[in-house]
Amino acid sequence: MSGGVTIRKAGREDTALILQFVRELAEYEKMSDQVVADEALLEKWIFDKGKAEVLFALVDGREAGFALFFHNFSTFLGRAGIYLEDLYVRPEYRGRGCGRALLKELAAIALERGCGRLEWVCLNWNQPGIDFYLSLGASRMSEWNTYRVTGDALKELAGRDQQPGN
Amino acid sequence: MSGGVTIRKAGREDTALILQFVRELAEYEKMSDQVVADEALLEKWIFDKGKAEVLFALVDGREAGFALFFHNFSTFLGRAGIYLEDLYVRPEYRGRGCGRALLKELAAIALERGCGRLEWVCLNWNQPGIDFYLSLGASRMSEWNTYRVTGDALKELAGRDQQPGN
Numbered sequence: 564m565s566g567g568v569t570i571r572k573a574g575r576e577d578t579a580l581i582l583q584f585v586r587e588l589a590e591y592e593k594m595s596d597q598v599v600a601d602e603a604l605l606e607k608w609i610f611d612k613g614k615a616e617v618l619f620a621l622v623d624g625r626e627a628g629f630a631l632f633f634h635n636f637s638t639f640l641g642r643a644g645i646y647l648e649d650l651y652v653r654p655e656y657r658g659r660g661c662g663r664a665l666l667k668e669l670a671a672i673a674l675e676r677g678c679g680r681l682e683w684v685c686l687n688w689n690q691p692g693i694d695f696y697l698s699l700g701a702s703r704m705s706e707w708n709t710y711r712v713t714g715d716a717l718k719e720l721a722g723r724d725q726q727p728g729n
Numbered sequence: 730m731s732g733g734v735t736i737r738k739a740g741r742e743d744t745a746l747i748l749q750f751v752r753e754l755a756e757y758e759k760m761s762d763q764v765v766a767d768e769a770l771l772e773k774w775i776f777d778k779g780k781a782e783v784l785f786a787l788v789d790g791r792e793a794g795f796a797l798f799f800h801n802f803s804t805f806l807g808r809a810g811i812y813l814e815d816l817y818v819r820p821e822y823r824g825r826g827c828g829r830a831l832l833k834e835l836a837a838i839a840l841e842r843g844c845g846r847l848e849w850v851c852l853n854w855n856q857p858g859i860d861f862y863l864s865l866g867a868s869r870m871s872e873w874n875t876y877r878v879t880g881d882a883l884k885e886l887a888g889r890d891q892q893p894g895n
Contacts, residue, residue: 600807
């Protein structure tokens with residue numbers, strides 16, 4: 564790993580720290596009001612149901628940042644890819660290669676698992692993030708926009724008055 | 730289902746038809762040159778590895794369109810979501826509610842499985858698609874852009890001279 568940064572895979576015992584990183588990232592993204600996750604939900608969906616995986620970047624043995632990812636799928640490539648949902652490095656550890664080390668590890672995991680792509684999204688005002696991603700060889704897929712149905716609109720589309728379960 | 734449209738889940742025996750729909754969708758998106766998938770890859774990654782699921786919309790008992798989806802993950806919600814990778818209806822069956830029936834079924838699956846969101850992307854020149862999605866109650870997440878590392882850039886980022894396996 565670059566510059567004294569090491570990577571380790573998170574386990575169930577790291578759930579509280581994962582939630583802490585999620586909250587710090589949401590604060591950076593000015594979206595703290597959208598965080599409804601708690602430890603029980605994260606433990607259930609990540610570690611019981613296996614719907615995501617988490618890596619930590621460590622500096623001097625301390626968790627400096629994290630990456631949460633899952634498998635997506637490309638029909639054009641006919642195979643899975645890796646989708647990076649969250650990437651966050653604590654401010655006091657920035658500039659030491661943590662983000663690069665996490666992305667490098669994800670690229671290696673993608674190749675090991677036979678995946679064709681590594682993808683993620685970035686806010687269009689996050690210029691430091693954009694510059695960093697382009698420097699890694701990433702392409703910006705500007706012609707695509709994401710659409711989302713959630714909350715009451717999801718229930719309405721389903722034609723139900725049903726609450727999502729936990 | 731709306732207007733005589735029925736939905737069925739695809740099985741392994743439908744792999745050739747899935748590939749045919751993928752190719753027709755790629756042609757509509759002007760991206761046929763990007764399709765490297767074949768039947769063996771799709772069967773392996775969808776039905777052996779379980780990395781995606783497929784629904785067909787049927788009109789008069791004939792497969793008129795398809796939806797390919799997988800689970801994504803929201804750290805803010807602390808749970809999985811449903812991500813619609815491909816949605817396609819053959820031209821001769823458009824305007825009969827196939828797309829709406831597929832999205833309605835996906836919304837119902839999301840609620841049944843306790844997922845918080847249904848998401849997808851749309852090309853920014855596909856105005857009929859955009860109008861349709863907004864009419865369903867979807868929000869456009871215009872502040873996000875997708876970034877992708879693939880091919881040689883993926884190997885370079887991983888620091889390897891390794892070919893992705895099949």
